[in-house]
Amino acid sequence: MRTTAWTAALVLMLDQASKYIVVHGMGLDRAGAIDLLPPWLNLRMAWNQGINFGLFSGEDAITRWGLVALALGIALWVWLWIGRGRHDARVTVSAGLLIGGALGNVIDRIAYGAVADFLNMSLPIWQNPYSFNIADIAIFLGAAGLVLFTGEADTKRRR
Template sequence: MRSFILFTVVAFLIDQISKYVVIHAMELARIRSIDVLPPLLNFRYGENRGINFGLFGGGSEASRWILIALALLICTAVTIWLMRSAQPRLAQISGGLLVGGAMANVLDRLIYGYVLDFLNMSCCTIKNPFVFNVADIFIFAGALGLILFSGDGKTAPRRPRKKPK
């Protein structure tokens, strides 16, 4: 469980620090666009009021609170599941990445009313119009890791020790 907690905190902090540095310190919110390694990596200011890629982003106050509640419900379910089952370390780490990223986006919704996004990646003459953030990377990696690395959740049966003769 220690790995889960550590990676939850690390993912949360990395996301929040990256948003502060890029959006506030580098003033992306004001200048709206910074080409870092064009076209592969660009910073583009975005306010995501929906789920991934702005889907269901009507921007209503009710949808904001529904998305917060849904994220908290999923984080709680993943945490309880990992606490109650014997999962390998990579599954614990994956769960931590997922929960840390989701909680970072929840904090954004609580503070700003939307999730701050700033990463934009394009390649091979395909211009990607979508922006995302570091938390989204952690959420995706964590979900994929849980699929790949979670076990059946049962502890291995212990063999009775043989008594010395």
């Protein structure tokens, strides 16, 4: 559980620090866009009131607090599940990634009413219309890791 907690704490700190630096320090909330290595890496401010790609977005308090409750519920469920037994290091790190990312986006929803997305990666022949943040990357990697690595040790033991 210690690995999960440290991973979650690291993700949460990196996520919140990056959002503070980019949104407030660099003024992306006012500028709207800053090109870093166009078209490969750009900063594009997007306030996401929903989940991935703006799904389930809404400006009402029910949607906002419902998504906060859902994220906290998932993070708590993963935390309790990890605490119930021994898991491979990849599983505990994956759980920490997911929990830290979820908590980072929860803080945004509480503080701003929406999640601060700002990373945008495109190609010379394709302009990506979506932005994301470090918490989103951690959630994706954590969920993928839990799917890929959970149960792997049990399968090897049975063989």
